[in-house]
Amino acid sequence: PTPESDATTTPATPATPTTGRTAAGDPEVSPADEHRSDSQGTPRGITLLSGSWIDLGVALAIAAAVALVWAHRRHRYTPRPLDAPWADDAGLRPMPRVVGQIRRGLRRALPERPGHDHVGPSMDTPQADGPDSIRGNERDADGGASASSGGPVPVAPALASPLSALWPPTGLGLTGAGAEAAARGFLIAALASGAPHQPHARTMVVASAPTAAKLLGVAAVDLPRTPRLLTTSTLAEALDLVETQTLHRARLVDHHDVNTVTDLRDADPGQPPPPPLMLLAEAPSGHERARVAALLTQGQRLDVYGVLLGPWPDGTTIAVGEDGATTPTDTAGNPHSGHPADVGRLTVLHPAETLDLLTTLAESHTGQPPTPAHLSSTPATAGNAKQDITGTAINAPDDRLRRTSGAPSQTGIATSSADANRCAAAADLPVRVAADTADDREKAARVTTGGASASDGEITAGRDGRVQVTVLGAPGIVNADPQRNPRAKSLELLVYLAVRGGSATAEAILDDLLPDAPARKATHRLHTYVSDLRSVLRHNGGPGTYLTHPHHTYQLNPERLDIDLWRMRAAIRHATGTTDRTDRIKALRRALEDYRKPLADGCAYEWLEPYREAVRQEAHDAAVALAEELADQPTEQLAVLHAAIAHHPHAEGLYQAAMRAHARLGQLDAIRALRRVLTRALSDIDTQPSTETTNLADHLINRTKGRASSPGDREAQP
Incomplete structure (x- = not known):
């Protein structure tokens, strides 16, 4: 500060x-x-x-x-x-x-x-x-x-x-x-x-x-x-x-x-x-x-x-x-x-x-x-290696990978009124495939763009005796008491600790969360936010230790908290460590179910962007890995790829893989629609599809045209 x-x-x-x-x-x-x-x-x-x-x-x-x-x-x-x-x-x-x-x-x-x-x-x-x-x-x-x-x-x-x-x-x-x-x-x-x-x-x-x-x-x-x-x-x-x-x-x-x-x-x-x-x-x-x-x-x-x-x-x-x-x-x-x-x-x-x-x-x-x-100098905490950003400190046991159906409902997420206002304002800036028409979107996929995501149903709060927290999407406490909302900064602190694997030094927190606070007041403010966060967690989860402070370091207690980001990362680690293909596919699906939206979606925390991008990359890698595992199942593969495109609308590799899957199914119109969707998405960032992508689309379209389309093929086309 x-x-x-x-x-x-x-x-x-x-x-x-x-x-x-x-x-x-x-x-x-x-x-x-x-x-x-x-x-x-x-x-x-x-x-x-x-x-x-x-x-x-x-x-x-x-x-x-x-x-x-x-x-x-x-x-x-x-x-x-x-x-x-x-x-x-x-x-x-x-x-x-x-x-x-x-x-x-x-x-x-x-x-x-x-x-x-x-x-x-x-x-x-x-x-x-x-x-x-x-x-x-x-x-x-x-x-x-x-x-x-x-x-x-x-x-x-x-x-x-x-x-x-x-x-x-x-x-x-x-x-x-x-x-x-x-x-x-x-x-x-x-x-x-x-x-x-x-x-x-x-x-x-x-x-x-x-x-x-x-x-x-x-x-x-x-x-x-x-x-x-x-x-x-x-x-x-x-x-x-x-x-x-x-x-x-x-x-x-x-x-x-x-x-x-x-x-x-x-x-x-x-x-x-x-x-x-x-x-x-x-x-x-x-x-x-x-x-x-x-x-x-x-x-x-x-x-x-x-x-x-x-x-x-x-x-x-x-x-x-x-x-x-x-x-x-x-x-x-x-x-x-x-x-x-x-x-x-x-x-x-x-x-x-x-x-x-x-x-x-x-x-x-x-x-x-x-x-x-x-490149100018940046705070040390923001420039750490990616393993710091991805938070490998939390190694949840396999039983924490268990999921109940659905995802937190918005009515069950507690945020402060100021944070809610901010996130509501930012909701006008969605990450999406830009400027595509409903017709193109329908032709581009046989499934909805959320095909690999969890539904919007509720998750039972306090599962396994832990307080459920969502940081992927709008951050908050699931099924929390709406009369006891955390302060905006208290919620930001929770997101910050969660994305760093549950631990951060007081100095790092002050540098990132309170960079412009007067030095004489910054520590007192941090204590206020920590006290408020502990109080909210105890109010919603019952007595227990949720946040400790050993050796000038603040740590979240994984035994008392169930955080969607941690589940996603634990599932990816499980997929990496298993040699069983079926088990790997299940773990990757669990990871992608948790990645409903970007980290702290709609929030403008000053320190957030590198962490948000790191989490986005993790989800992107998981989607690509799952699509590769499903290479022999093009319909299932497409469900994964189109859901991933909704999260990563500028990732040409996902479009290329989806085009190949549509070609295997003989779906000519879907390849064309994907090319249009990609072109429009990239126009928003003042660029255009690479020669590799356009050549691939042309090749697949010409090859698919040469096939004798059966009635079944035509029915399968979106």
Whole structure:
């Protein structure tokens, strides 16, 4: 925990006034003003512990990029044999610290909800997880829509931006103590713009190596690779790139007889217009100054812009304070002095934060692992080896693998009111096969997508004298007394201990669950949550020891608790250790029955994502192993594969296996439907099926076509 909050919502309006606003009120507020300010005129954004400030549009775009990163990691995950040793997995690497600070700031920006637990920090925000969140279903500070659906967007130049009328036509010069920090902010804002379904908004940045080195230091030599950031050796080369783009865009506009690049959308909907292009450079002099001015003047209608470090007499220059507040400079002799460049408070970032965000954004752009050298340090507890995440400390005896039919009903799960609100809000972000129609889903499988999952019936609480806890899906205590709910943080502690195998040090808990609590209060808060959790467990399970604290370590008692995640893992271990095929199949089925939904589904715990992904990988591996065991039973195999696809909609290997099974059954339409479902799912993460998958589908379709379909085959087709 830190001595003070590491991310806060914007405090009072800074002392340095933003240009274009009066000190005694603003009788007329423009749409641009509304976009960048709250109802009191205060710029909306997040202040980090370092002093950096990020406008709300950038923060929302970064949250959406993080969701995209996790989806890409799931897409590229390669299943492992169940008995393969765990190794360090880059796909489980936590996000940089600055991302956590931004997301905590976003949570604070949400309005308070009734029943919120005020002892700990607010966690009431949707979890960015799944295709809908990638589309931008985060909420802004007013609880409104996301950037991609009309809410705040990053403060970056673009014809489609609400602030487009305020951008200087021949470039914006930055001076003052915060000039370099603001240039870094523009870089991140530009690269964060544009969701997967908004290709026209994905700004490209052209920068010279000297400018990159000035802003980012020695790390600029080897920046994370992304097609949206083009770094040249010299400014002249950067201008050559901008000039080439300008000529290309001018030809497109002239060919379609339209005025601007954005008009191309209506003129030629089949060909998306070029995205915004931003030149980031030091303000030049001599002939390069004239060249830059000419390019930017011509490029305004072509979505080409310039952000220049230093006074820019051919455009508009503003002074930026260390907090991002802007004021006009002396405009005497400036032909554009009538333009206020009132773009509001600018995002300002430190070099290290910028590099971390660049790494995250680059992975969201490419879908590939980032360059390791640019990964920031993370809490030790979050970066442990996967065997720590998967919690091998609990070795339940085989009798704990016994299952009763069904799964916990929602009415039998106890959560705090604040936690229930959070999970209800996050339920709008389901992990699912995206955008498929009911007809495609029906054709893609002969069974429902939940064919290998447990039903929604109730499990008898207190089985074998133990309290039943569910952490796969909405976390809670099964059949608990609704009048005695745990605090939100107490429930989070229960999930945290469960996923770590039942044990965690006090230091790890404080780092992960209370990262921004004041140091002098963090331990007391932890004791409060521990006491509350013990009380709730005793109330629902009777007298006994549920949570111990030996040697500064908190441990759950497996003799008193029956946790679905532990059952899943015990079943996988049993399947790994047995040599009997029938026994192995039964154990794998038990494991998959317990994996109804992702870990703590709908909850936005700050530490959760690497653990959630580790559990997801375990379930994925188990599904693949079971499908392999059922290779001689294609109908049974399909039930497993289609249920797995519902949990892992971006896993191409599952679709390939399902296509092969459908081909063995002669089900041509089902193969086609699977290909459509996969294509739509991957479109949500801005990618497409691999050549291997498309070639396999074509091969299986052609081979199946060549067969003489019997009436039985036609009846079997979905």
